Amino acid sequence: MDSFQHLLTVFFSFKAYVMLPIIIFLIALAARVPLQRALFSTVALAAGFAGVFIAFDFFVANISPAVRQLSLARGLSFPVLDVGWPPLAAITWASPLAAISIPLVLLTNLVLLAVGWTRTIYIDIWNYWHFAFMGVLVMSTSGSLWLGLSATLVLAIYCFKMTEWTAPDVERETGLKGISASPISVNGLVPYVAGVDWLLDRIPGIKAINYNPAQKKQAVSDAEDQLTALDMLSEPMVIGVLMGLALALAADYGLKESLELSVHIAAVMYLLPKSAGLIGEAMMPITTALREQVERHFPSRKNLVVAMDTGFLMHHKSVVVTGLLLMALAIGIALVLPGNRVLPLGDLPNVISVMSLSVLMMRGNVFRAVLAGIPVIITFLWVASSMAPAYTELAHRAPAFNVEGLGLITAFTDGGHQLRYWLYSLYRAQWWAIGVLPLIGAGIFFTRRRFIAMVK
Secondary structure (H helix, E strand, O other): OHHHHHHHHHHOOOOHHHHHHHHHHHHHHHOOOOHHHHHHHHHHHHHHHHHHHHHHHHHHHHHHHHHHHHHHHOOOOOOEEEOOOHHHHHHHHOOHHHHHHHHHHHHHHHHHHHHOOOOEEEOOHHHHHHHHHHHHHHHHHHOOHHHHHHHHHHHHHHHHHHHHHHHHHHHHHHOOOOEEEOOHHHHOOHHHHHHHHHHHOOOOOHHHOOOOHHHOOOOOOOOOOOOOHHHHOOOHHHHHHHHHHHHHHHOOOOHHHHHHHHHHHHHHHHHHHHHHHHHHHHHHHHHHHHHHHHHHHOOOOOOOEEEEOHHHHOOOHHHHHHHHHHHHHHHHHHHHOOOOOEEOOOOOOHHHHHHHHHHHHOOOOHHHHHHHHHHHHHHHHHHHHHHHHHHHHHHHHOOOOOOOOOOEEEOOOOOOOHHHHHHHHHHOOOHHHHHOHHHHHHHHHHHHHHHHHHHO
16 A cells, blocks of 8 residues: 555656646547547647646746735735645645545446446546545544545545536537536536526526627737727736736836736736647547447447546636636735635636636626626635645645645635535534535535536
């Protein structure tokens, strides 16, 4: 077990854009994709994922000093540091539970596929850490490996179903068939978003508002129609410039720093969709071949769905615009929210990923997605603040991440995730978590009914 744990730790020490393509290449060969096509798709996938990570890293490197300066300029203090998701992943892979979780989740997925209880093929091995992290949290408080593994499986099975039930939304909005988003950080919001969308459809006036940049024309480069003001505001680059100027102004930046920050954010907003589009293109031949092979072995299993990381959704304009607007709102809300102790920094760009599937469920309507996203941001901040002592204690036990001198740490989105927090509280038998159990069940049931209505 120790040697396997060591191999696991080494393997997951690689960057995701190195590790994931290796896994996908092996899956492509198993699905009998021709070697040359498998190699080309793998390289394209690696380049696309690397582009997304590079864009996010560049974004963090530019926006974090501005956010810190904003806090200083306004005389505010936040005792909890948002270090992003890496410490949470490091905590997970340092635990012996992780070594058991991966084969356990894989086996569970195959069994549920075989008996027809899911149509999801969950190949996103990297994001298994989300499941295992749930188990680590439960095990840290209960001392029971079995309770930890049960929490891991509960979250995994939930994700299998949500990935399956949102595939029609992905196909409708992106044209990509048989693929959907995998992480619990995204799927955890699905019942909530389904309920909010249903509610907004029944509010006069509100239901008619539709701001959907994805339906607007691409920016013209030749002698085509002139761009209107609304067309300009549908471009992530333009919104990036405006966001940069607003943040620079709030942080008391000079003219030079303000213009540089604006251009940098605009560049990220241009490069991010390009890299994400490459991921989607690279995955389609592999996804198609994998579905065909599984359907060959399970002839009664049709319309299978391959679960992938959200990188392939980053090319959707409405996703990027929603993420940008909610990032700006997250900073503003954090400054004034009672009970909040964290200023979003390391995990701030993850808002684009977290809300990506929600945007597609709302048919690309940015207005609705932002409206639904505000309570999500508020609860992220409260939960991330509340869980900081637990995350800090666990991080001190993880040799792969050094937290000395950082004080209390958390992760704004992954550390503040509402469903994980509820399940963690349920395993601790907290009364409020038990009390909302029927509401959670009703949300899942409603989401299933929504899916059935969409595929009829």
